Amino acid sequence: MGDDSEWMKLPIDQKCEHKVWKARLNGYEEALKLFKRIEDEKSPEWGKYLGLLKKFVTDSNAVAQLKGLEAALAYIENAHVAGKTSGEVVSGVVSKVFNQPKARAKELGSDICLMYMEIERAEVVQDELIKGLDNKNPKIVVTCIETLRKALSEFGSKIITLKPVVKVLPKQFESREKAVRDEAKLLAVEIYKWIRDALRPPLQGINSVQLKELEEEWVKLPTAAPKQSRFLRSQQALKAKFEQQQAAGGDEADGDKDDEPAPQVDPYELLEAVEILSKLPKDFYDKIEAKKWQERKEALEAVETLAKNPKLENGDFGDLVRALRKVIGKDANVMLVTLAAKCVAGLAAGLRKKFGTYAGHVVPTILEKFKEKKPQVVQALQEAIDAIFLTTTLQNISEDVLGVMDNKNPSIKQQASLFLARSFRHCTQATLPKSMLKAFCPAFLKQVNDSAPEVRDAAYEALGTAMKVVGEKAVNPFLADLDKLKLDKIKESADKVELPGKKGGGVGAEKKAPAAKAAPPAVAPARSSGPPKKAPAAKLGGPPKKGKPASAPSAKGKKCPETKEFVETEISIEVCEERSATVLPASCMQLLDSANWKERLASMEEFQKAVEQMDKSEMPCQALVRMLAKKPGWKETNFQVMQMKLHIVGLIAQKGSFSKTSAFVVLDGLVDKIGDVKCGGKAKEGLTATAEACSLPWTAEQVVSMVFAQKNPKNQAETLNWLANAMKEFGFAGINVKGFINNVKTALGATNPAVRTAAITLLGVMYLYMGAPLRMFFEDEKPALLKQIDDEFEKMQGQSPPTAFRGARKGGAEEDGEEADEQEENGGGAPDVMDLLPRTDISDKITQDMVDKVGDKNWKIRKEGLDEVAAVISEAKFIQPSIGELPMALKGRLNDSNKILVQQTLTILQQIAVAMGPALKQHVKNLGMPIITVLGDGKTNVRAAAMTTLQAWVEQTGMKDWLEGEDLSEELKRENPFLRQEVLGWLAEKLPAMRTVPSDLMLCVPYLYSCLEDRNGDVRKKAQDALPIFMMHLGYEKMLKATGKLKPASKEPVSALLEKARAVMPAKLAPPPGKAGAAKSVSGGAPAANFVSCSDNVSVLSCKPPHFSPLSRRQGVLGKKAPVTKATAKDEEDRSGVIFILVPNGKEQRIKEEKGLKVLKWNFNTPRDEYVDQLKTQMSTCFARWLQDELFHASDFQRQVKAIGVMGERMEDELEGTVSCLDLILKWFTLRFFETNSTVLMKVLEYLKLLFPTLSRENYHLNEYEASSFIPYLILKVGESKDVVRKDVRAILTMLCKVYPASKVFPFLMDGTKSKNSKQRAECLEELGCLIENYGMNVCQPTPAKSMKEIAVHIGDRDNSVRNAALNTVLAVYNVCGDQVYKLIGNLSEKEMSMLEERVKRFAKKTPAAAPPPARQAAERERPQREHPSNPNATFMRKPAQQPQEDVPNKLNQARAQNAVREHSHPSIPKEFQLDLDMIENDHTRVSELPDLVQHKLDELLEPIMMPEPKIRSVSPHFDDLHNSTASTINFVISQVASGDINTSIQALAQIDEVLRQEDKAEAMSGHIDQFLIATFMQLRLIYNTHMADDRLDKKDIFKLYSCIIGNMGDTGLLAREASMGVLKDLMHGLITLMLDARVEDIEDGQQLIRSVNLLVVRVLEKSDQTNILSALLVLLQDSLTTSSGSPMFSELVMKCLWRMIRFLPETINSINLDRILLDVHNFMKVFPKEKLKQLKSDVPHRTLKTLLHTLCKLTGAKILDHMSMIENKNDSELEAHLRRVVKHSGNFSGMKSDRGTEKGQDDRMSKAKVSDILSEIFKKIGSKENTKEGLTELYEYKQKYSDADLEPFLRNTSQFFQSYVERGLRVIESEREGKGRIQPSSTVLFEVKCFSVPVIPQHGLDSGSVPLNGEEMKPAVYYERLKILRQRQGLENNSRVSLMSITLQAQLLQQEEGDSGPMRPITSLLSKPSVASSTDMLQSKLSQLKESRESHFQQEQSHSHSPTRCSSPSANLDDLKKRLERIKSNRQ
DSSP: OOHHHHHSOOOHHHHHHHHHHHHHHHHHHHHHHHHHHHHOTTOOGGGGTTTTTHHHHHHHHHHHHHHHHHHHHHHHHHHHHGGGHHHHHHHHHHHHHOOOOHHHHHHHHHHHHHHHHTOOHHHHHHHHHHTTTOOHHHHHHHHHHHHHHHHHHHHOOTTTHHHHHHHHHHHHHSSSHHHHHHHHHHHHHHHHHHHHHHHHTGGGTTTTTHHHHHHHHHHHHHSOOHHHOOOOOOHHHHHHHHHHHHHHHHHHHHHHHSSOOOOOOHHHHHSOOOOOOOSOOHHHHTTOOOOOOOHHHHHHHHHHHHTTSSOOOOOOHHHHHHHHHHHHHHHHHHHHHHHHHHHHHHHHHHGGOOOOOOOHHHHHEEEEEHTOOOOHHHHHHHHHHHHHHHHHOOOHHHHHHHTTTTSOHHHHHHEEEEHHHHHHHHHTTTSSSSHHHHHHHHHHHHHTTOOOOOHHHHEEEHHHHHHHHHHHHHGGGGGGSSHHHHHHHHHHHHHEEEEEEETTTTHHHHHHHHHHHHOOGGGGGTTTHHHHHHHHHHHSSTTTHHHGGGGGGGGGSSOOHHHHHHOOOOOOEEEEHHHHHSOOOHHHHHHTTTTTTTEEEEEHHHHHHHHHOOOEEEEEHHHHHHHHSSSSGOOOOHHHHHHHHHHHHHHHHHSSOEEEEEEEEHHHHHHHTTTTTTTHHHHHHHHHHEEEHHHHHHHHHHHHHTTTTSOHHHHHHHHHHHHHHHHHHHOOOOHHHHHHHHHHHHHOOOOHHHHHHHHHHHHHHHHHOOOOGGGGGGGTSSHHHHHHHHHHHHTTTTTTOOOOOOOOOSOOHHHHHHHHHHHHTTTTTHHHHHSOOOOBTTTTTTTTHHHHHTOOSSHHHHHHHHHHHHHHHHSSSSBBOOOOHHHHHHHHHHOOOHHHHHHHHHHHHHHHHHHHHHGGGGGGGIHHHHOOOHHSSSOOHHHHHHHHHHHHHHHHHHHHHHHHSSHHHHHSOOOOHHHHHHHHHHHHHHHHGGOOOOOOGGGGHHHHHHHHSSSHHHHHHHHHHHHHHHHHHHHHHHHHHHHGGGGGGHHHHHHHHHHHHHHTTTOOOOOOOOOHHHHHHHHHHHHHHHHHHHHTHHHHHHOOOGOOOTHHHHHHHHSSSSSOOOHHHHHHHHHSSSSSSOOOOOOHHHHHHHHHTSSSOOSSSSSSSSHHHHHHHHTTTBOOOHHHHHHHHSOHHHHHHHHHHHHHHHHTHHHHHHHEEEEEHHHHHHHHHHSSHHHHHHHHHHHHHHHHHHHHTOOOOOOOOHHHTTHHHHHHHGOSSHHHHHHHHHHHHHTTTTTTHHHHHHHHHHHHHHHHHHHHHOOOOOHHHHHHHHGGGGGGOOHHHHHHHHHHGGGGOOOHHHHHHHHHHHHHHHHHHTTTTHHOOOOOOHHHHHHHHHHHHHHSSTTSSSSHHHHHHHHHSSSSSGGGGTTTTTTSSOOOOSOOGGOOOOOHHHHHHHTTOSSSOOOOOOOTTOOOHHHHHOSSSSSSSOOOOOTTHHHHHHHHHHHOOOOOOOGGGTTTTTGGGHHHHHHHHHHTTTOSSSSHHHHHHHHHHHHHHHHHHHHHGGGGGHHHHHHHHHHHHIIIIIIOOOTTSSSSHHHHHHHHHHHHHOOOOOGGGOOOOOHHHHHHHHHHHHHHHHHGGGGHHHHHHHHHHHHHHHHHHHHOOOHHHHHHHHHHHHHHHHHHTSOOOHHHHHHHHHHHHHHHHHHHHGGGGGGHHHHHHHHHHHOOHHHHHSSSSOOHHHHHHHHHHHHHHHHHHGGGGGTTTOOOOGOHHHHHHHHHHHHHHHHHHHHHHHHHHHHHHHHHHHOHHHHHHHHHHHHHHHHHHTTHHHHHHHHHHHHOOOOOOOOHHHTTSSHHHHHHHHHHHHHHHHHHHHHSSSSSHHHHHHTTTTOOOOOOOSSSSSGGOOOOOOOOOHHHHHHHHHHHHHHHHHHHOOOOOOOOHHHHHHHHHHHHTTHHHHHHOOOOHHHHHHOOOHHHHHHHHHHHHHHHHTTTTHHHHHHHHTTTTOOGGGGGHHHHHHHHHHHHHHHHO
């Protein structure tokens, strides 16, 4: 009991796996109860037992196992996750349960298997049960068979796959165990119930006794089909339906069920394929050619035996088929012919569809052999050809059969017709279309009249079978000319025909026939669209006359209504007179032939009246026209009588039943008078009426033959003109082009020019319908004539055929609809035109000798054979599809070992494609598929040739034939990476354009999945690209279901890829409208026409923006007319889909390809053909086919205009598509810019004006790839001669700046100024001026100075407009930055400078650089943040205070500015402590107006008596107790600096920044500087490698992070000295790398960031420990030179840093550890000895090192040699030797220096005369163009040397311009040479970035505009002084003296605004000599303005400006200040 108590406490799942069987038994019992109790099938409780379920069924204890089986069954029934266990559990059941003696155990095991099937695991269970059949234990085998039988009985053959079961069944009949055999017998009986006779073939091999027993059992079975009684979980709806039927009663249910077709199982599918090629006798091919017939018979018998296998494995049967065909065709022994025919029949039956490849080679031979009359031969041939038909299609063999239908041998004709009769039985309405009937019926009609009765009977049978298959109505139109007797025989034959699978078919036909007569809507119930078609037809009477011709142009041979309408025999003149007398007045009859013309005229008038009043049924047309033709007839001499006569002919033709017999009577007369001046019009009307009655094709043929039998050129010309017009009115349907061509050629050769002109006009009209192929007929004409024809064709190009409005009036509109549908199914009318071309039959020229050559062993002979083939095809031009044995011969060459021959074969196949046209379809399987095999070739050029060939074939055949059958999937099955990627790429390109695909595409899916896991990356990529395209056609569900057959390891990743593909699946093209709708539109008259034109064309003709509706006028016309032609309707239907196909990552892929130079870079002076072809290729994947055709239309620009219109209309609807194809659209526009057609150009510009605002609204920004391939070409058009174009381009450029940064547009415009076109230069300069005016100087790229110098060059241009534009642009710059412009533009000639000064003087704004004008301010407020000039120095005079706070991209600023109130909504309002003083001070016009002051805190500011200390915002809570906290807090924050999350890093940097800002807490960072800097450069590296490469991150965030880093490191100040050498080296590496990062420039304000880094580097060089930084730079230089992959710019910047350090060595030498520096130099020289250093590309490293050592020696002298203590083996060092040389040289140098000192003393005493001479010489140099710079340099040096020198006498007589030029030049030289003070060009040159001041990276909580960057707070006194100056200007200050303090503060403030980080200079130095270019200029500008405003007072004060007086304390005057401010406020109000 103790043991029991232990396990009883365990949980259920542990009991179930306990070692004690009782415990397990108890566990199973409790589990069973639990499983029945759990209601939720997805409860987590089920998961506990997943791993235990197999143990439940395989328990070793029989009692426990029984309970375990019950529990397992309950689990499987109820648990959602049970399916996962199916494999292991069923395997356990088979091996451990089915062998149990207990029947209950077996029963439970079987139930478990069936339950797994119920939960959708049938395949797994079936596989395990079939594996169990191989078990040695017969009990297991018996139970497995029994379970399979139960499963089949309950679930049926749809769930249980019978093929694998049937495959193993025969083996069970051979078992020694009777129980197994008996169970197998029961299973066979059960299977027979479901598939009936399909089971017989697989069981033919079992014991005959057993087979007999089975036969007896099968006979006993009921005939009713069995029903599924148990259903899957997914079939619950079906189950409910079944239960309802059961409840309703068995009989009724049976009746219902019988109506549903039982699933037919093809016995062929159950068979195993047998491979026979390898089993052929080795000497077969020798024996088959043997002379003895016995040997040939042996060979054939061997093949016959093998071919009897019912299913054959596919292989290359080409040689075997050729051998058999040869025997059939040429062997004289009929017995062998019979044998060979049986072999062919066997092969066809065994291979089925796979034999279709060879069908075309065998069928002609068999048909020819039907001349044999021996029954056994004929029978064998019939069996063979019938078997072959089942492997191919009627269309494929139709050419061959039609070829023998008019054979002289009656036997051949008879057997061909009988073959067709038998074939028709296997057809349906779909597979026997009207196009086929149209081809065959004329041949049958000939045979119906054949002299041989057997031929006639065969034809009757064939026509009867066709009638039975497609219906009497479809065939009757072709039988119109047959008499009733023959029609009755055909109908009799039709009644006898029994179609396979349709019992009692005749009865059905009888039922249908009366229904057809009684009620038209009931006809053809099989066609769902039938009834709707009939309704309109029944209602309409007259209107169809208008509606019907719509389909006429595309109808193929629509002669049925015309020929059927009325047939009459010719009647005698006597009968005619009798009939006429009954309907015409007697006087009319008498006067017809009167000699008096007036009487004849009167007679004609009566005749006309009588005809007009006659009813159609009463009118004897033939009699009447014969009366008209009666003497004088058509020879009538009076034109009035003749006109009446011709008019009456037209009336009769229109009103009566006018037959061709009647037409023959009148046509002579009409043709004879058509050229008559007076009667010609009426003659043409008569011809038109005749054509309407008898069809245009027939009438035209008669008329043309008659007129060219005459010699009257006038008649010929007018006839051709009438015909041209008639074609437009009637359409082109049925016109016999071949018949016309010869007559047209005759006309073209006529001497009369009118005839030639008329012929060419007719050709033009024909060209509208036929297109380019028409020209082929006239290629042999003379060049001059051919040119005329080409010119006519060119006129017609792009025009669509007009809508036909005349035609036959008879025949239902419904027939039209059906005909139209038929056309659509067969690809429209295009093949018709191709059929018109005269094609040559080259089969005779493809001789056996040629074929043998092509297959020869010697490659040279093979090549010779291929050359001959190519020559034959070239000569023929257009060929018929019958090309003899050529296909098999060429197929062999496609796998030739000689690749040159493979390529030649591919070229021949391309030729064949073009020459054969659409008939090529029949060769797709046998010759097309091998082309796909070549795509797997290892050579790129061969693959490329194969792809070109494949595309050429597909162009002719369409895709459908390639996708049908297993051939394509078999190709993909080959594990060839090249083949797979090419085929998948091809499918991905072609499938999106297809509306529907054959279901066989599904066969490719398993191989597509295997490609997704292919080892080759390219294959995987192509498979992933193809996946969404396959899904588009097959659907997600189908494709997901197909993953069920994958291995478990593959299923998950493939399913994931399917999910991904589902998200990017392109939209499927809309299917064509239903046939019912089509019929309605065709027959519905005017209302229907209106409806169709509105619905079908809505996408093309809709009018969103009115300026994008070029087709609206045409739409209105269409609305009034009948529906458009069929061709047009099809076009419009094609255009209703999307115009841009969304290809996932398409644009990114194109960018990648262009960057990788896989395609041509879009950069050219004029576009070459390869660029156009490349663009076409790229557009083909993502543009609708029709749109691309329109855009690239060769000659009709109107097509292009319409296409642009459609793109404009669809822009809003397809915006996503437009954006995805934007690069291609813009590239296409660039091509248009190179064309001269202004209409297209204006349309393009119109589209662009719509496009860019739309993109801007969607916040889309052009990428570099799009911009660089478009903007340069747009700028070309800015120089267009037409004003309207230039205006539009300028407008577009303005819009462009909203989607592409203005700073990046600027360089493109700068390039445009270099054009030779003066208009372009002028417009570009004007546009540059606009950009600078709107966006400030920061748009000038790469630097303002460089840009301005280039612009200024154009001031001297010889074109006046360019000069003016350049001056205006410079003026715009002057208005932005004032006098700075003179510095920027550099040196100009005196003339140019005077022009500029004059322009500035006359047109410049009075206050340059003041606040922008109101319009400009508004524009700036509206402008997005990124467009604000974020660098204040770029605009020189713009204050940071004027910028919105958001413009400062610094997270730290936000963290520190909580106390500063921000006005987000009004960024232009100044902050609390700011006045926009500049604006007020510079506005001299406002006297009484005072500035607005911020009022809400002014009183608080002025309340204290003593001036308060500067306010600093409270420190972050994180750091309140920082000085008390441990170092771990700092360590933690520093660690966050290197975080991968940008926000975390910014917050950490903000916290450290707060510590560094406060002196009392900054020391807490001491000891952590290295750690902090390491974290910083790690973050820099992270940004560089990761963040910048991540497109998902906002670049503004990265910019903020950079700004934080730079701001923080600038704050380290004195603590920077703690940084170690290694850390400094890494830091410098990171900063220099950042400066060189080209990606930074793409960030907005990237240039400013680089300038900031530049300044930071300078600060690091100055503030760091000089030894450490110098050492770090030396090591960094060594590393950069060692690394071969390093950038040369990197090394150059490191060396520039070293040069800067060298320049500071005199001040820092005492603080440098020379021993360490020399050690580093020594190490450097070891790595780079002198010789190696000289071998570098640049000598700068060598010179840098020499300069460093020279400077050190110069500063320390010989003592330098004592500092080499750290170098081991000094004697081996190059350094020591070098130093000794330098020291020795410097000794001499110092001697020279002392000499110079002496000389200097003498120079000091130089006479005044000499001084005068020297200065005169210098000024001469300055005055000359060549030496001006040298002169200025000498003058500067002279002033430095002799500071007391007086220059006044030399400058007195010069112009003001010269004086200011000299002054400016001296200032520039000083700024270049001086290295201190504000940031100078000398420091900025270090990194070649032109900086004018420190960038705006705020260092305090106050606004950057009011904060000095030297670390000090701005004192309130500054504001006090500025306010004081303001008061003086307004006349409110009593004391007008301006203290020195005010000027000093003003200057100081200006310096700080300019970003001066150096120490403050005294005001005396500022005024006495110009210090720094920017700050000094601006200071002088300010002072001069103050001087003007204060007039004499300021002049008095300036004399005292050097005295060091200071104003009184601001606090002393506080009360006074307060009063004055109150006064200001009151005045303001």
